[in-house]
Amino acid sequence: MRSGRRRRARWPLARRAVRRRAAADAALLVVAVAFAVPLAWLVLASLDERATLRVRLPAAPTLHNFSAVLTDEITFTPMLNSLLICGGATLLTVGCAALAAYPLSRFRSRFARPYLLTVLFSACLPVTAIMVPVYALFVRVDLIDTRYGTALFLAAAQLPFAVWLMKNFMDGVPAALEEAAWTDGASWFQTLLRIILPLMGPGLSVVAVYTFIMMWGNFFVPFMLLLSPEQLPASVSIFTFFGNYGAIAFGELAAFSVLYSTPVILLYILISKRLGGGFTLGGAVKG
C-alpha cells in the first residue's frame, strides 16, 4: 500500500492532484473561518454573562443568560406564538398543496400547464412588495393583529412553492398501485390519503419542513400584521432586547437567538440527511 502510494506520487498528474487538494483545503478553511466568526459570537456570547459585541472566550462560561431569558414573557410566549402561527400555516399549506398536486400530477388537461406556470411565477414574486397593500387590506377586513390572519397569509405566501415541490414529488410515485385501488372502488381522496401520500413520505416531509423553516424565520410578515406584544412571534419579539431594556444585554440576546434558531437547524439536518447533502431545492431549481 505504502509503496504503491509512493510510486503514484512520482506521476506528475498525481502529485499535482495532491498539491491542488492542499490548496483547495487552505482556501476553503479561510472562507470557513470568515463565515464562522459571527456564528462563534452567537455561541460564545450566549455563555458569557458579560458578553460584548466582540467575539471572545467567556471568562467563566455559565448558563446564566439562558436561565435569565427562560421566562414566559421573553421566551415561552413568543415561541408558542411562533409555533401556533407557523405550525398552523404549515398544516394548511401542506394540506392544500397535497390536494392541489394530485390532479396536477395525475390528470391531463390543457389548463394544467398554465396553472403550474402561474403558480411557479407567483412563487418567485417578492412577497415583501405586497406587504403594504396586505396591511391595508387586513385593516379593512379586520384580520389585522390576529394570529390566524397572519397564519393565513403566511400559508398563502408559501403555497405556490409548496404546490410546485409537491407536484414534482408526486410525479415520482408510480400510478400502478393507485389503479389497483381504483378498481377496488376507492375514492380519489382515499387513494391520495392511503396510498400516494404514504409512498411519498420523504417528499412530504421535505415540503412540510421547508415550509415551516421559511415561516419560522420570516420577520417582515408578522412585523407588519401583528401589533400587540403578547401575540408577537419570536422573530419580532427579539427586538424588545433593543427597545425596552435600555442597554442591550448582548448575552441574553445571544441566548435567546440560540433558543430561537435551534429548531430550524435541527429540522434542516433532518431533511438534509434524508435526501443526502445535495438537497438543493432539487425539483424547484431544475424544473
Place this chain on the structure above:
Amino acid sequence: MIRRLLRWSPLAPATVLLLLFLAGPVGYCGYLAVTDTQLTGQESASFVGLANFRHALADPEFRNAVLLTLVFTVVSALLGQNTLGLALAGLLRRASRPVRTVTGAVVITAWVLPEIVAGFLLYTFFERRGTLNAVLAWLHLPTQDWLFTLPILAVSFANVWRGTAFSMLVYSAALAEIPQEVTESAEVDGAGGLRRLWHITLPMIRRSIGTNLMLNTLQTLSVFGLIWALTRGGPGNRSQTLPVFMYDQAFVKSLIGYGTAVALLLLVVGALFSAVYLRLLREEV
C-alpha cells in the same frame, strides 16, 4: 363534464387561498397606488391617477433608493453570492473530506439561521466596537465605523454571508453533472485551469448560472429584515433600499398610497425577473 369538474375539485382550496391572499393584495396594490390613501382616515382617499408615480420619479429619495437597490443587488447577489458560491462549489469538489464537511456545515448554517438572527450577528460583527474592528486592530490595519461610513457595503456583505449557501448548493449539483471524461480530456490536452473554467465548465453549467442569478436577484430584491436589523436603512437614508423606503413612506410618513406605488414598481421588476426565469426553465424542460 361534471365528472371532469369533480376531478379537478382538489385544486379548489389552494386556488381560493391564493386568490384571496395573493392575487387580492396584488390587485389592491394596483388600486392603492393610484390613490392618495394615508395611514389615518380611510374616507379621505381619492383617485389621483399617476401622481404617485410622477412624484416618485421626481423624488430624490426614491432615486437614492433605486440606486442603492441596484448596488445592493449587483454587489451582494451577482458578484458576491454567485461568484463565491461557484468558487466554493468548485473548491469543495477538490478538497479533502473533513474540510468539505466543515465548510459546508458552516456556510449552510449561516443560510438556515432565521433572517433576523443573521442580522444581529452581522450587526455585532460590523459595529464600531465589534469583531471586525477588533481583528483589524490586531492586524494593525485602520479601523472604522463600518455601519456609518459604508452602510450599503456592510449590508451587502451581510447578504453575501447569508445567501451564498444557496448558490453553493446549486453549483455543487451542476458541477456534479459534468462528465468526468470531459474535464480529464481537456486536462490531457494541456488546457490550464482558467481556460478549462472559461471554455468548458462555464458553458456546461450556463443554465444553472442563469437560474441561480435569477433566484439570487429575486431573493435580494425582497430583503428587509436583514437591513432593518443592521441599519434600519440609515444612517440617514444611506442604506435605504426599495423595500425599506417603501416601509418608511407607508408607515413612518403615513403615505400608504405613495408607499404602495413604490411597492408596485418593485413588484413589476420582480415579475419581469420571474418571467425571465420561467423562460429559462422552459428551455430546459
